Amino acid sequence: MKLVVQVKLLPTPSQASALALTLHACNEAASWVAESAFDRKVFRNFDLRKHTYCEVKARWGLGAQAAQHVIKKVADAYATLISNTRAGNLGLPGSAHRRRATERPLAFRAEAAQPYDDRMLSWQTESRTVSIWTTGGRLKGVSYTGSAVQLETIAAYRRGESDLIHRDGSWYLSATCEVPEAAPNADPTDFLGVDLGIVNIATTSDGEIMAGRQLNRLRKRERYLRSKLRRKGTKAARRRIRRRRRKEARRTRDINHKIAKHIVAEAERTGRGIGLENLTGIRVRARLRKPQRATLHSWAFAQLGEFIAYKARRAGVPVVYVDPAYTSRTCSQCRHMDKANRVSQALFACRSCGFVDHADRNGSRNIRARAQMVWRRGAPSPAPAIERWPDAGSAPQPVMRRNASLAP
Template sequence: MKIVVRVKLLPEAGQAAALRSTLRTVNEAANWVSGVAFEQGVPREYELRKHTYAELKARGLGAQAAQHVIKKARDAYTALKANIRAGNLGKPGSPRRAKAESKPIRFRPEAAQPYDDRCLSWQYDTATVSIWTVSGRLRNVRFACSPDVLKTLRAHRKGESDLIERDGLFYLFAVCDVPEKPVNENPSGFVGVDLGIVNIATTSTGYRAAGRGLNRHRARQLELRRKLQAKGTKSAKRLLKKRSRKEARHTANTNHIISKTIVTTAERTGHGIALEDLTGIRGRVRLRKDQRTSLHAWSFHQLGQYIEYKAKRAGVPLVYVDPAYTSQQCSQCGHTDRRNRTSQATFECRSCGTMLHADDNASHNIAHKGVTVWITGRESRAPATP
């Protein structure tokens, strides 16, 4: 299983200038390659190399750097084509799709640049790297990371690493090939996980991750952004830049904590995990205007990804189930009626009289479906990226 770990580079002033100049140079070259690809009708990578490699070498790029620039530009068009095919940019003729198809792809000056082992080497004992730049090879560039990340790098790093500049700081994102544990083929049951906005995750084992704190944090961040954007001064813009991605980092940290709790519980009890397949839910649900912000800020896909990769590392079986009627069906008698859901938090069965928290009831239904999917041998599938 491939995972990505991040380390922070701690370059000296001269090293930082060389890294910054390198990113500007390679991304300017990538923009030129992208323009050539657009003019040539986006040929295959080998054909594109014929049109661009010599010029890239003349611009001062090394052989491997030139190859990576060409591949980066070609991969960007592959991703664009996949998004168009999936309908992520709208229907044919829509303004967004027409804009994407009418001009070459552009790369930001600080966009990521891939490095392989010929351009980048790691010295784990001294916590330094040696990295290619347009100013020559930089040696003894220090990096910082947690002990767990360093252990993972030392044991499992394999493949390319991306150099990224973010808010004046430099990071390396390294690919690690971590072996998966053998999957437990005989789980003693399944932990059903009901995902929501009011409660981020509710499991059939009784664990509930309330969303009140996260929703309050989002509301505070939204209000602060509104005030700073309305003010429009230089200091307000500096503060907006400083606080950028703060909400995303907080959400990701919360989802990591929740997913670790769920997977650890399943591993300890010998259970599998059953998740709802919520693909396309934003397009299916109709909400009032004041509720749309909460829906589109709902990070169910990220939480599902975290649970999935942690489950693979722990050898915990994972299945995706159809979420239809899980909130309307009684987990005790199986009676299904939309009137069973008397409120957001209350479930009261019209047939047997069972009263439960609505999310607890849904999580039990998901757990039952997970057992069914596992026993019948249906192929579970990870939902596509929304």
């Protein structure tokens, strides 16, 4: 399986200057290629090379490999944009969001990430240095650092491209690693049901509750501070908004990693599989009052599900996705389903048998039962479609403006 491992570069001031000039040149060239593609209505990688390859090399002084990666980055960005438009992710035809996206070509930020292949970037894992191509020549002996696990993973499993990233004054390399998966457990003894929520981030069928009160309080405080900064409207205020948003995303990502690691470790220790809810489309289905919408749309359930899934694959733990419908209203003891069973957010009381329990714990046990049923039937359990909402710590996206002029 593929994992992306990020390490921090430690360049000298002269090396950092060379990296910055390279990044700016590559993204300036990418913006020109995107404009040319928009004008010519040519978006495929091979066709774009015919029209732009020589110009990119001559005007910005990029090497052959760098020029090809710039063009490929533009083609991939347009492919993603057109796919999102066809899927309706940019709104309905004629909507303001969609019109804004289709009226101008793509534009890349000056410090957007740039991909490097093994011809442009070589790793010396023993000395923890890299040799990297720049427009001013090749830089050798650029140091990097990271955690022990990150360094070991890169040394043993790094394959393919790496991305050069400049964020908040620091330099990073995101390396693609081919990590082997453990042999899957084909005969789990049971399933660990996991109920995902906003008040309680995750609740397992063992009765363990991972509360989200602290995270929700921090999010509420961050929203209040960002609203104050937006009203201020200065350039410094906008810069602080971006920094605080990234800080909140990193915090959320860290919490989700810890929860996912704990759940997978418990399932692996007891020889069980994991049952998860397929929550695809929940933001579209949910109808909430305006004060509740920000809370729903900052809920990083898709990210937590992804973390659980990939950690489970590494550990050989099977993951089954089930339909979440009425799991919060159904009694886990007698299977009686009634809206009145859910007395409050935290309390479940069955109107038929009188069973009383924490509502999320009851829901997780229903998820466990459904996962067992799906596994016994051998029915396919595809992973849910990934929903991309307020990011939880990923690398900055290269595209600043988006366009899909060829989308139907």
